[in-house]
Amino acid sequence: MAQKIDVTKHVLVPAHTVVSEKEKKKIIEKYNLKGIELPRIFKDDPAVAHLKAKPGDIIKITRKSSTAGESVFYRRVTSA
Amino acid sequence: MAKKKKEEEKVEEAEKTPEEFPVETEPAEDIAEESADTEAPGEDAVAEEKERKPMTRERIEAIQHPVFKQVESIVFGILSPKMIKKMASAKIVTPELYDKEGYPVDGGLMDVRLGVIDPGLRCKTCGCKLKECIGHFGYIELARPVFHIKFIPIIHNLLRCTCRDCGRLLIPKNKMSSFKKHLDEVEATEGYEARQEEIKKSIAKLKTVKKCPHCRANQQKIAIDKPSTFFEGDKKLSPIEIRSRLEKVPDDDAVLYGLNPAFARPEWMVVTVLAIPPVTIRPSITLESGERSEDDLTHKLGDIVRINQRLFENINAGAPEIIIEDLWDLLQYHVTTFLDNTVAQLPPARHRSGQPLKTITQRIKSKEGRIRHNLAGKRTNFCSRTVISPDPMLGLNEVGVPAVVARKLTVPETVNEWNMAYLKKFVERGPGVYPGANYIIRPDGKRKKITEETKEAALEELQPGYVVERHLMDGDISIFNRQPSLHRMSMMCHKVKVLPYKTLRINPAVCAPYNADFDGDEMNLHIPQTEESRAEAEILMQVQTQLISPRYGLSVMGCLHDGISGNFLLTRDVEMPRENAVALLCHVGIEDFSRLPNKKVVTGREIFSVLLPSDFNFRGKSRNGKDVIIENGKLIEGVMDKTSLGGEGAGFLLRSLHKKYGPARTVDILHNILKLGIETLLITGFTAKLSDLDIPKEADDLINDTLNKAEEEAHQMIKAYEEGTLEAFPGRSVEETLELRILELLNKARTKCMNIVKEYADKTTNTIAMAESGARGSYLNISQMSACAGQQALHGSRIRKGYSGRTLSCFKKGDLSPEARGFVRHGFKHGLNPKEFFFHAIVGRDSLMDTALRTPKSGYLYRRLANAMQDLRVEYDRSVRDANYRIIQFEYGEDGIDVSRSENGKIDVQKIIDSV
Numbered sequence: 001m002a003q004k005i006d007v008t009k010h011v012l013v014p015a016h017t018v019v020s021e022k023e024k025k026k027i028i029e030k031y032n033l034k035g036i037e038l039p040r041i042f043k044d045d046p047a048v049a050h051l052k053a054k055p056g057d058i059i060k061i062t063r064k065s066s067t068a069g070e071s072v073f074y075r076r077v078t079s080a
Numbered sequence: 081m082a083k084k085k086k087e088e089e090k091v092e093e094a095e096k097t098p099e100e101f102p103v104e105t106e107p108a109e110d111i112a113e114e115s116a117d118t119e120a121p122g123e124d125a126v127a128e129e130k131e132r133k134p135m136t137r138e139r140i141e142a143i144q145h146p147v148f149k150q151v152e153s154i155v156f157g158i159l160s161p162k163m164i165k166k167m168a169s170a171k172i173v174t175p176e177l178y179d180k181e182g183y184p185v186d187g188g189l190m191d192v193r194l195g196v197i198d199p200g201l202r203c204k205t206c207g208c209k210l211k212e213c214i215g216h217f218g219y220i221e222l223a224r225p226v227f228h229i230k231f232i233p234i235i236h237n238l239l240r241c242t243c244r245d246c247g248r249l250l251i252p253k254n255k256m257s258s259f260k261k262h263l264d265e266v267e268a269t270e271g272y273e274a275r276q277e278e279i280k281k282s283i284a285k286l287k288t289v290k291k292c293p294h295c296r297a298n299q300q301k302i303a304i305d306k307p308s309t310f311f312e313g314d315k316k317l318s319p320i321e322i323r324s325r326l327e328k329v330p331d332d333d334a335v336l337y338g339l340n341p342a343f344a345r346p347e348w349m350v351v352t353v354l355a356i357p358p359v360t361i362r363p364s365i366t367l368e369s370g371e372r373s374e375d376d377l378t379h380k381l382g383d384i385v386r387i388n389q390r391l392f393e394n395i396n397a398g399a400p401e402i403i404i405e406d407l408w409d410l411l412q413y414h415v416t417t418f419l420d421n422t423v424a425q426l427p428p429a430r431h432r433s434g435q436p437l438k439t440i441t442q443r444i445k446s447k448e449g450r451i452r453h454n455l456a457g458k459r460t461n462f463c464s465r466t467v468i469s470p471d472p473m474l475g476l477n478e479v480g481v482p483a484v485v486a487r488k489l490t491v492p493e494t495v496n497e498w499n500m501a502y503l504k505k506f507v508e509r510g511p512g513v514y515p516g517a518n519y520i521i522r523p524d525g526k527r528k529k530i531t532e533e534t535k536e537a538a539l540e541e542l543q544p545g546y547v548v549e550r551h552l553m554d555g556d557i558s559i560f561n562r563q564p565s566l567h568r569m570s571m572m573c574h575k576v577k578v579l580p581y582k583t584l585r586i587n588p589a590v591c592a593p594y595n596a597d598f599d600g601d602e603m604n605l606h607i608p609q610t611e612e613s614r615a616e617a618e619i620l621m622q623v624q625t626q627l628i629s630p631r632y633g634l635s636v637m638g639c640l641h642d643g644i645s646g647n648f649l650l651t652r653d654v655e656m657p658r659e660n661a662v663a664l665l666c667h668v669g670i671e672d673f674s675r676l677p678n679k680k681v682v683t684g685r686e687i688f689s690v691l692l693p694s695d696f697n698f699r700g701k702s703r704n705g706k707d708v709i710i711e712n713g714k715l716i717e718g719v720m721d722k723t724s725l726g727g728e729g730a731g732f733l734l735r736s737l738h739k740k741y742g743p744a745r746t747v748d749i750l751h752n753i754l755k756l757g758i759e760t761l762l763i764t765g766f767t768a769k770l771s772d773l774d775i776p777k778e779a780d781d782l783i784n785d786t787l788n789k790a791e792e793e794a795h796q797m798i799k800a801y802e803e804g805t806l807e808a809f810p811g812r813s814v815e816e817t818l819e820l821r822i823l824e825l826l827n828k829a830r831t832k833c834m835n836i837v838k839e840y841a842d843k844t845t846n847t848i849a850m851a852e853s854g855a856r857g858s859y860l861n862i863s864q865m866s867a868c869a870g871q872q873a874l875h876g877s878r879i880r881k882g883y884s885g886r887t888l889s890c891f892k893k894g895d896l897s898p899e900a901r902g903f904v905r906h907g908f909k910h911g912l913n914p915k916e917f918f919f920h921a922i923v924g925r926d927s928l929m930d931t932a933l934r935t936p937k938s939g940y941l942y943r944r945l946a947n948a949m950q951d952l953r954v955e956y957d958r959s960v961r962d963a964n965y966r967i968i969q970f971e972y973g974e975d976g977i978d979v980s981r982s983e984n985g986k987i988d989v990q991k992i993i994d995s996v
Contacts, residue, residue, distance in 0.1 A: 031959060036269060037966050068975030074967075078269070 007046045014063040016047050019074070024058050027074060041075040053077045157343025158231075161353040168219040169193045169205040172356050175385040177374065189381050190359055194218050197363040215358025220384065222352055222415075223391040224408050225319040227308045229416040229423055230441075231349035236304050238326060238337060238346055241286035244312070245297035247328025249336055250286045252293040260336060271964070279338050307425045308412060319412075323350040351415060356381060357440075376437040380418040380429060387411045462489055462607045464584075469598050471585040472758050476637065476747050477623035479560050479574035479605065480585030481552060483514060486578045489607050490518050490549035491556055497544055504542060506550040510535050514551060514578075521547040552576055552607065557614045559606040559621065560586070562594040566942060569593035569629065569636060573621035589643070589754055590623060592727045593636045624743040630980035635734050637747075638727025639754050641855050642766070645846075646757025647688060647720040648853035649764065653844075654684035660763075661687050667759040668752055675713070684760075685715040691752045693741060700724060700732045703854055708733075722854025725753060730854075735983070772847035773866040773909050779840035783833050783867045787905050790829035791898055794822050798896045818896070823871060823878055826903055830870035834863040841866075869904035869912065872923040878902055879919055888915060 007013050019027065031037065043053055053059060057077045065071040159167075170193040177190045184190040190197075193204040195215030203213040227235065241250055251259055259282070267275040290299055303311045310317040326346035334341045362375035374382075391407040417429040420441035428436040444450050464485045471480055481489075495503050509516035510530050520528050520538050523545040530538050542548070552558075556576040565571060572593065579585060584603055591597060608614045619625075629636040639647065656664075661682045662673055668691075675690045676682060689710075698710040701723065708718030710733075724733035738746040775783075800806040801818045808817045838859045841848050851857045864870065872879060879902035885893035891900040899905070902919035906912050912920060951963040958976045960969035973979070977987060 031957060031967065031970075034965075036271060036964070037961070039967065065974040067973050067977070068971070071971065071974035073970055 008050065013047050014061050016051065017060050017062075018048075018051050018053050019058040019060050023060075027058060038074055038076040040078045043077045043079055048077070055079045155343055157340070158345070158348040159355060160345065160348045164217070164219050164353045164355045167217050168355065169216040170218040170356075172218045172220050172381075172385060173389075175382045175389070177378070177382070178372075189356065189378055189385065190364070191218065194356065195358045195360040197359050213360070215360030217358060218356035220354045220356060220388060222354055222411065223388055223395060224404075224411065225323055225350045225352045226408075226412040226415045227319055227322075228349050228351050229308060229419050232304065232308055235322065235326070235346075235349050236302065236310070237283050238329065239302045239310065239322065241283050241289075241337070242325070242329050242333065243292035243295060243297055244299060244325065246292060246295040247325060247333075248292065248294045248330065249333040250289040250292060250299070251282075251336075256336070263336070276338060279336075307423045308416060319350050323347050323352075326350065354384065354415065376431075376439060377418070379431075380414065380437055380439055383429070384411070384414045384418060387414055460606060462609055464489060464605045465602055467583050468596060468601050468603045469583040469585055470588040470591075471579075472588055472643075472754060474577060474585055474587045475575075476587045476590055476751055477574055478577045478587070479558060480579040480583075481558075481576050481605065482582045482584070483578055483580055484582065485584075485605075486552040486576070487511065487514060487516070488518075489552045489605075491552060491607060492521070492547045492549050492609055495542060495544050495546045495548060500542070500544070503548045503550070504539060506548055507535065507539050507542060515553055517548050517550040519549040521549070552578065554578055557608055557617050559608065559617055560584075560594075561604045561606070562596050562601065563604075564939065566595075566946075567593075567629075567631070569626045570595075571621065572623050572626055573617040574623065587751070587754075588640060589637050589727065589750065592638070592640070593626065593629075624747045627738060627743050627746065628980050630978075632729055633979040633982045633986075634729045635731050635738065636727055638731040638734055638750065639725040639757060640727060642761050643754040643757040643855075644720075644722055644725055645766065645850050645853050645855035646760040647725060647753060648855070649766075649849055650684035650756070650760045651688050651715060651719045652684070652849075654687075654760070654764070655681055656684075656687075658682050664756070664759055664763060665690060667762075668755045670752070688720065688753075688756065689714045691749060691756060693737075693745075693749075696737070696740065698733055698736050703852065719853075720753075721852070726854060766846055768847045768850070769845075770909070772842070772845040773862065773907075774842070775837060775840050775866050779836050782836050786829055786832045786836070787868060790825055791903075791905075794825055794898050797821055797825070801896075819877060822896070822898065822901075823873070826871040826898055830863070830868055833867040833870075834859050837863040837867050863907070865908045867907045869907060869916070869920065871898070872902040872904060872919045874902070874923055874926055879922060881922070888918065890915065 008016070027033070038058065041048060041059055043049075043055060048059055051059070055077050059075045059077060061073040061075065063071050063073060170191045171187065172189060172191065173187040174185060176185045176188050178188075179185050184192050186192075191204075192201060193216060195205075195213050196203045196208075196210050199210050202209055203216070205216045206213050242248060243250060249256070263275050263278055266278050287301075291297070292299060300312050302317075305311060310322060326349070329346050331341040334344075334346055339346060357377065359378075362377040362381075364372050364374045364378065366372055387407060387410050391404065391411055394404055394407060413426065414429075416423055416426060417437070418439055421428045421437050421439040422442065429439075430436050442449070447453065464481075466482070466485070474480055493499065493503060503517075506515060506517040507520065507530060510532060511518045512532075517530055519530060520542060522528065522541075528534065528538060554575075554577055558574055558576050559571055560574045561571040563570075570593070572590070574586075577585075584605060586594075586596070586603075594603070596603065608617050623637075627635055627637060658676065658678070658680060661676060664687060665673065665676070670690060673690070675694065677686050692710065692713040692715070694713040696710060696713045698708070700708045700718075702708050702718050703721045703723055706718055708720075708724060709716045720733075722730050725731055734746060734750060737749055741749075797806065797818060801814060804814075806814055806818060808814045809820065812820070841859075841862065843849075843852065847857070847862065849855075851859050851862055874881065879887055881887065883889060886895060887900060887902065895901075899915065902923070904912055904916040904920055906916060952960055952968055954972045955961050958972050959967050960972050961967055
């Protein structure tokens with residue numbers, strides 16, 4: 001088999017980062033989050049596996065957008 | 081969870097009613113209440129909780145008019161045998177329906193204790209008459225238990241994951257609590273569906289367990305022989321055995337499985353007592369011959385009662401096992417088809433005529449079922465539907481309503497001191513004379529029809545507080561709609577204009593948002609009946625407010641066809657005496673001519689400028705690339721065409737008008753421009769003639785030259801291919817390359833022809849004017865008529881269908897030349913030769929089929945999309961959320977822009993700053 005590919009380097013994979021505690025609080029406040037409102041992402045999802053995120057963390061995804069140029073998206077980490 | 085039986089709801093409601101209004105208690109419901117108390121303690125708890133909540137009380141006080149009931153929660157469950165007996169008011173023992181006098185038999189299926197459907201009779205349970213009595217349940221005691229067909233999958237799952245001996249869930253004791261915890265956790269984080277999903281997964285695991293972890297009993301595989309026979313190994317399990325197994329399942333384990341034992345004990349899924357629905361839901365019809373025809377449900381119930389009786393008799397007489405077994409199966413069949421007559425492996429029960437019976441499931445399910453047809457399907461009064469036709473003299477926000485319709489549709493007007501005399505006149509005229517009235521409504525809600533006879537009495541009776549339903553009149557508010565209602569502009573508010581003849585009429589400029597044409601289209605008209613709904617429709621739904629589409633942020637409505645070509649001709653080359661110009665403007669409806677220059681002869685541009693606001697400035701380009709300049713409301717340079725006046729994304733002039741003067745004024749101006757265009761054409765005349773397509777000799781020669789050259793080139797390419805010197809495109813075979821290059825070559829040739837036609841065509845003709853202004857048709861269409869129709873493409877490539885290796889038998893096999901593969905070098909005016917004609921017909925038919933098949937497909941695609949997204953909305957924090965408040969988008973459209981308030985999806989900050 002071919003060698004392992006680092007998906008984060010792929011053009012179609014947007015930048016994923018773990019959000020800091022402070023920022024996380026801000027997001028929760030901004031969107032009035034109670035728990036299940038955020039979309040999910042598995043903690044072992046190839047795009048975030050290397051971040052070693054724990055369930056409960058929030059991942060910030062910065063995407064290219066055809067309307068806004070760049071848009072941010074948040075997901076909460078869940079266990080598999 | 082458990083599929084809901086309809087009866088359950090009734091009981092719930094019955095239980096609540098007496099609690100809140102003891103006075104209104106009806107005897108039948110009393111019984112139900114008791115049964116609910118004793119049978120299901122959980123249900124009681126729900127009711128109590130509702131009592132305790134203070135919120136309900138406050139809310140009721142806040143609302144001025146009393147709220148009698150408020151639904152706090154709904155519980156879905158299964159009726160237990162005990163419950164069925166308690167809520168029943170009669171035991172059904174005989175399949176007979178009526179005695180010799182035609183009176184319902186006691187203990188029969190039409191028993192008067194189950195409600196009444198005959199006028200004159202009184203219900204023995206509640207003492208009410210027809211229409212007052214809502215009906216009451218009965219029951220049958222089944223001789224042997226049978227399965228409820230809807231619960232077969234659940235029963236199967238339960239059997240597979242519980243022990244055959246002790247009935248416990250096949251999870252070891254120590255893991256039980258952790259499993260429960262896991263389920264609760266999943267439910268808390270991911271919701272109820274996720275929990276059910278998790279349970280499903282565990283069932284898949286449990287069915288392979290060999291030994292019960294509680295009592296060490298060996299487990300066997302349980303299979304279903306569809307529709308309703310269970311096998312354990314080779315042994316058939318009877319409903320009795322299965323019921324006894326389900327009885328053994330402890331309450332705690334049932335909870336883990338997803339059943340709430342208070343409302344749905346597993347063993348209740350095996351029916352021992354069958355609830356008989358009230359006669360009121362299965363009324364019989366009396367035919368003209370006086371014969372009675374029973375409802376399908378009654379027929380089916382008759383079968384059940386009959387077989388049940390025979391089974392009883394046979395068991396009591398000690399008949400051989402095999403006979404009892406047969407009857408038992410038959411009973412199972414009847415009960416199954418009573419509940420659902422479309423079970424896959426069972427032949428549906430039929431009438432004598434052969435058509436299948438409509439039983440309970442059929443009543444609820446699918447498009448014609450109770451839910452989609454009666455509950456979700458909204459039907460209204462005060463609406464009308466007919467064919468539509470165009471009337472450009474109507475305003476964009478008007479709709480022409482036939483006088484016949486206006487006499488039938490009404491608007492309620494409440495009488496008061498001040499409008500009394502006014503409304504009396506309507507009553508006086510009555511229903512027959514046009515602006516009249518059809519009904520008066522007394523303050524107690526009683527409706528009285530106005531006729532020639534009752535007119536006098538009604539007139540006398542009328543006083544403040546009464547409501548007069550008067551005929552529809554000019555200026556009334558209506559909502560106009562054309563299906564499919566795909567976007568919000570499919571339903572718009574129009575003002576009524578009563579007109580003669582029998583079609584609904586609209587201004588052709590509003591065809592675009594409705595996607596309507598006049599080849600037989602029908603549209604719907606609704607008349608709002610309350611002050612609130614009228615106000616809402618007027619403010620939110622009027623045509624003016626819908627001018628800018630939320631899809632692309634540009635105007636959907638604009639001039640079309642004659643409106644465009646008329647203004648094009650007017651602003652391009654018309655000059656006329658001032659008197660004629662005044663006459664023209666009069667037709668449009670302009671009465672102020674101060675802005676028309678005071679000279680003998682005025683130009684079309686000057687006439688057009690009269691319609692524009694005097695402080696309007698605009699700069700743009702027309703379709704031919706020349707400048708359009710408007711200064712201080714005067715068209716100084718350029719012509720009006722589709723780019724300035726058109727709809728559906730074009731219409732830059734209209735867009736700037738909208739921005740500067742707002743929707744209402746824009747609609748007015750647009751309407752005037754449209755009328756001006758049409759009037760211009762009415763005066764000058766507008767005819768398309770065959771000679772419009774004539775082109776000079778030299779153009780003809782040029783075209784022939786181009787086509788000859790192209791064909792020559794194609795032949796050379798084919799030659800190169802045959803010799804093997806043609807070079808392939810990357811990733812393509814040589815054959816594909818040849819095809820692509822020939823196709824490209826021929827299309828280029830046609831484009832060249834088009835340009836030649838464009839150059840040489842007589843610009844003064846009307847046909848060319850239409851193409852030039854963008855009103856209809858293009859230069860491509862014209863060149864197809866006067867020069868060359870071009871390559872006929874089937875599925876994106878040249879035609880290769882037909883015989884093996886060739887398209888028609890008159891060509892050699894493997895002939896790749898343009899004419900053998902569907903190139904039509906003649907124009908339609910010159911005429912096509914037989915081969916060309918045939919190719920053209922092939923492609924024409926194919927595209928016809930394609931559109932006919934694609935329309936429903938894309939319609940369904942859109943429907944699914946719309947249904948999936950129907951309850952998404954933009955919250956105040958600009959995030960897009962679903963009904964559970966889950967976030968779909970963090971910023972609406974990722975940029976947070978409301979397209980309908982933007983310019984083509986963008987907000988030009990600089991432009992805004994400049995304008996301030």
